Amino acid sequence: MKQQIESGIEKRRILDFFHRLAEVNIGDRVFTGKNWSVTLSDAPARMVGRLCIPGTIIVFEGPEDIVKVLVESFRMTHLSAGG
Numbered sequence: 438m439k440q441q442i443e444s445g446i447e448k449r450r451i452l453d454f455f456h457r458l459a460e461v462n463i464g465d466r467v468f469t470g471k472n473w474s475v476t477l478s479d480a481p482a483r484m485v486g487r488l489c490i491p492g493t494i495i496v497f498e499g500p501e502d503i504v505k506v507l508v509e510s511f512r513m514t515h516l517s518a519g520g
Contacts (some may be wrong), residue, residue: 438501473499
């Protein structure tokens with residue numbers, strides 16, 4: 438299964454998350470574990486008024502059950518509320 442999400446989370450936090458999980462990483466773009474891989478690429482920046490928000494495209498690949506757990510874990514780890 439392959440699932441792609443786009444994230445506005447700070448790139449350093451995304452990299453820290455996958456560096457902790459991965460068994461092997463190729464630079465700061467490809468991370469692999471047992472039966473899964475994640476590839477990061479830059480997404481076009483979003484403009485909100487005068488604010489420019491960079492983005493990252495995250496592609497998760499592996500068996501469906503593993504991908505679902507990885508995506509949920511990523512989302513829950515980086516869950517935040519405005520305020």
